[in-house]
Amino acid sequence: MREGPDIARIASLIGDPARANMLTALLVGKALTASELAQEAGVTLQTASSHLGKLEQGGLLRQRKQGRHKYFSLASDEVAHALEALMGLAANAGHLRTRPGPADVALREARVCYNHLAGDMGTRLFDSMVARGFLRLRGEDVSLTPAGAHFVRCYGIDLARLEAKRAPLCRQCLDWSERRSHLAGGLGRALLERFEELGWAKRKPDTRIVEFSRRGRAGFDELIARG
Amino acid sequence: MREGPDIARIASLIGDPARANMLTALLVGKALTASELAQEAGVTLQTASSHLGKLEQGGLLRQRKQGRHKYFSLASDEVAHALEALMGLAANAGHLRTRPGPADVALREARVCYNHLAGDMGTRLFDSMVARGFLRLRGEDVSLTPAGAHFVRCYGIDLARLEAKRAPLCRQCLDWSERRSHLAGGLGRALLERFEELGWAKRKPDTRIVEFSRRGRAGFDELIARG
């Protein structure tokens, strides 16, 4: 055989616990410095540096220097997607790191996945937008319809600015907790930002949990009910 | 942090070259014996036995004994999905195992992915069925519409038998070469079988390549053009 891409190389990169911790930490979407990632992974700065070099070499991370800091983030949405796929397998095999507790419940309801909203609320938003014809699915591609563009503009999102960027506007991302898709890409990011701007939601510091206020939850429910 | 499923465990399972070879070999969908997998991975039977035990323990493989043989296959479509996601990353990072050659071209055009058709022809089939209203997408779920049921029955597929099985009928699977979806699940399997039955396509032995005859290619083109 020996055909197709070399999967073991990438998988073994993810397979080290320290590196896996770094990658999952970066799933929140924020860029983190080498020191922060070292702490996240529970290793010293030296070993973290070695790990980060390998992850970047392997194309999983993107890095940018800023002064004497070095910021790392995931290289692409695809990396996040692959990580979530692995999480699905892990959850399925019952290898949860912790027994399902209150944090886990919150995580399943609403969490951040590389800067966009995932979990139950994320998939509900996605399904609603598809059902109302705001998003059109074609195979794996997702595109915003004219009606959808109107909808998000009314919600206060600067669509023109998003479209000017090079990153894809819409993309779907499979959810490990829900086994369904949620909206990724620039628009997904913008929507979560807007939720935070309006005070509907707030990220719980140092976790992937997104906490909705009572008012925010009501607003969200109405938003996906009829726009 | 330390939240969410334990991803490193699964990834390190896939991260060993011998195990990765076994898993990719099983992507063709056929169940293989321990000896066959040992040869596929290029290791002796003893080490293969150890690897297979770990893979099964980790929930990636399913095994059934038959006489003095032990047959292994992937545990689920989800495993195949995760593997293809990793292939996407690997291909993206330029870590192709071999430089793109003739085999690679054939692989991108039509290959088998856990017993269903993938590659360019796989995604074209999927897109066509969505466009004609034979498949309906709802988030990550795919379902067969009444019109679609009529279509596949006319094509000679015993739908009742498929529906009787426990495995899901339709499922979408992301394609590493095309970055779009193709049809997985029982129906995807049945369609590929039917292509072979009609002499349209033939699997190239010991590879994932699917070769279409000239007649088969014509029939396929007509099938996805108007049914």
Added chain:
DNA sequence: TGAATGCTTCGATTAACATCGAACTATGAG
């Protein structure tokens, strides 16, 4: 200029694990 901070490189240590030979169990064939 000197001190402090953030990160990298080097070297040595250690732990994990893939590998295989050899011995063992189980199933099937003659």
Added chain:
DNA sequence: CTCATAGTTCGATGTTAATCGAAGCATTCA
């Protein structure tokens, strides 16, 4: 029953790579 084949278990070996202390750059700040 005897032999061959398929697979497992055990133990020894060798390699890989994760880890961290210490020293070395680079950047910023005073």
